[in-house]
Amino acid sequence: MLRSSRYIVALMVVAIVAAVAPIGSSDASAGIASLYRTGDWRSEKHVPVIDCPVEFKAGEPTTVTVTIGKETEHPNTAAHHIRWIRLYFIPADSTLPYEVASFEFSAHGESVLGTDTSTLYTDPKVSIDVRTGVPGVFYAAAYCNIHGLWESAKAITIAE
Numbered sequence: 179m180l181r182s183s184r185y186i187v188a189l190m191v192v193a194i195v196a197a198v199a200p201i202g203s204s205d206a207s208a209g210i211a212s213l214y215r216t217g218d219w220r221s222e223k224h225v226p227v228i229d230c231p232v233e234f235k236a237g238e239p240t241t242v243t244v245t246i247g248k249e250t251e252h253p254n255t256a257a258h259h260i261r262w263i264r265l266y267f268i269p270a271d272s273t274l275p276y277e278v279a280s281f282e283f284s285a286h287g288e289s290v291l292g293t294d295t296s297t298l299y300t301d302p303k304v305s306i307d308v309r310t311g312v313p314g315v316f317y318a319a320a321y322c323n324i325h326g327l328w329e330s331a332k333a334i335t336i337a338e
């Protein structure tokens with residue numbers, strides 16, 4: 179009797195949890211784009227900041243820098259860090275993106291001795307030279323191991 183009572187209670191708990199908590203925390207039909215967040219980089223340290231001229235000279239190398247935590251530094255520890263930054267470009271006459279660059283950050287204070295045992299850190303700031311002859315939009319994406327996916331965008335033109 180006691181055993182069947184426990185079984186019924188367990189079933190009731192499962193039913194209550196299933197009714198209150200949906201499986202997963204997001205709507206799968208919304209797609210991965212719905213998981214990206216953005217905001218004002220001056221107050222939200224996760225938002226990638228894309229620094230480059232708004233006007234490129236056709237075919238000339240132009241430096242594009244992407245920074246996470248430009249105004250307020252983001253933590254960089256084994257427990258909380260930026261894992262990667264990716265940069266895309268969509269020409270104005272297209273709807274399909276080019277992947278411009280992808281950066282992985284692999285040092286967050288850990289070593290073979292364990293977490294927070296080294297003095298080596300890869301800060302989430304990258305610069306690359308890009309050449310293009312068409313206007314378009316750069317999109318930066320980044321991933322924080324605690325706070326998820328973040329994005330920003332910056333349009334550029336080509337000098338006449």
Ligand SMILES: [Fe+2]
Pocket residue numbers: 224252258259322323324325
């Ligand atoms: Fe974070």
